Amino acid sequence: MSNLTYAIIGTGALGGFYGAKLQKAGLEVHFLLRSDYWEVKQSGLVVESKDGDFTLPRVKAYNDTTQMPPCDVVIIALKTTQNHLLPELLPPVVKDNGVVLVLQNGLGIEEEVAQIVNHSVAVIGGLSFLCANKVGPGHILHLDYGQIILGAYAQNYHPTGITAKMRQIATDLQHAGVSIELTTDLLLGRWQKLAWNIPFNGLSVILDATTDELMSNSHTCDLVKQLIKEVLLAAKSTGRVIPETFIAKMLDDTDKMQPYRTSMKIDYDLHHPLEVEAIFGNTLRKAQVSGIELPKINCIYHQLKFLDTKIRR
């Protein structure tokens, strides 16, 4: 295990879960909080997990990044709807020669982060497959999964090697009990994850449906396939070829999952802002650069923007 110090920017279900696991493994972790700040400062974090429950009665809690020490690894675990705050939040807490690990959904966030931090800082993207909810202040319920795929960001998402920093962070997370995979092509990983998030997050919100309802109706199952095809087109426009066989595999994996309320559907039901721009808007804009139209994703995008506006009122 390393002696790296960690900062968690955004201690919701995801940030709280991974941060708590790292602290439990013996690492120094600093948590940025907002609504739960006082409770967590006083009483720490509680993790109820299928892998075993644990509590951390004392954690280093902050409600302002200027009060945090600069850390070696800064994990962005906010919802992307908060990313307009990053230019203010990030600089005080990132050490020179440190790492920012983007553990968010969607496309192109690493590119944005790289423009905020100085050139000595490495940006790494993480694809997290975690099913967890925050059920109370500082109280996280971990339902399933939790693995992360790590990939280093290089300009324009050029594929990279496996860097030493990736290995260090991977080792820490593995010590903390998190399953880790390393990839040399972060963008490919992002597209593969979008191929699931775009149809299932989108349709679950618009049609008020769980994953199994979408899979068991021939019309939505067909629409899911067509949406994945458009994601594959978009991926291709950025030079990443995902074979069509990927579609059947993804549907098959979804069929085997427990009936599942997607993260975007949970946000919607709680009237939280939806990550429409990071997931859908950025996908459309990325394809548009190469003149590729994605009409069905476009349709879903406009529908979600309407619903997002409605719940924000």
Added chain:
Amino acid sequence: MSNLTYAIIGTGALGGFYGAKLQKAGLEVHFLLRSDYWEVKQSGLVVESKDGDFTLPRVKAYNDTTQMPPCDVVIIALKTTQNHLLPELLPPVVKDNGVVLVLQNGLGIEEEVAQIVNHSVAVIGGLSFLCANKVGPGHILHLDYGQIILGAYAQNYHPTGITAKMRQIATDLQHAGVSIELTTDLLLGRWQKLAWNIPFNGLSVILDATTDELMSNSHTCDLVKQLIKEVLLAAKSTGRVIPETFIAKMLDDTDKMQPYRTSMKIDYDLHHPLEVEAIFGNTLRKAQVSGIELPKINCIYHQLKFLDTKIRR
């Protein structure tokens, strides 16, 4: 006024409204009913209308077309979701050399009807712009509009002249207080009506929204325009050119309307079957004949099929 006899196949809000107006004007009208049969047979019809309320204490009510006399004009006023019943319902009630007037939404119904009735029977399509609800057994509330555009059907929807039968029926309806327009191109009229029904019926159901909500959000307003553009493409594939200026006019007209719950949204809220195939499915299939894809209408179609299945359970 003529001495034509009329049959109303389907005495809901629309069939009840026009049938009652014709009877009030002195014409012989025979009403086919289902759920309201006993009440209407006993107590007749009540029309509450912005143009003046009236009641018809006695009407000729039937629950079986084999009991009805063959009539000169048979008005199909069922929901299209009941059209699988037409081969059984229609033949007994249509006089040789009579007329079937299709007062339904959607595309291609006249073609289907022409295959059911014998060759001496004229098929006429009617585009009804009526805002009315059934509020109780035999009780119709007429809120707004009511005009009808009549166009004769000829094989393959070839444009036709204004026929004598069209004029006769138009005269009767005008005497009954219904505003009538005659067209030589029924299919063009159908496409123009679909250009409204496809975006507004579809999105109102999927997004749980009224017309004014859809118009006042820039994203749904944009999506409405894109859907209308696809309808124009489909129209063009059948040789009917509708200029792009039609889109702005349609939006402008909608902006001037009262906030409006579409007929499909009313059906959805009542858990009635949705007219997805007649409006959306037939549009997709008609364009498909010419190899034209309508990806956004296709997306809406699949979403509506999912919702339709869900409410039918």
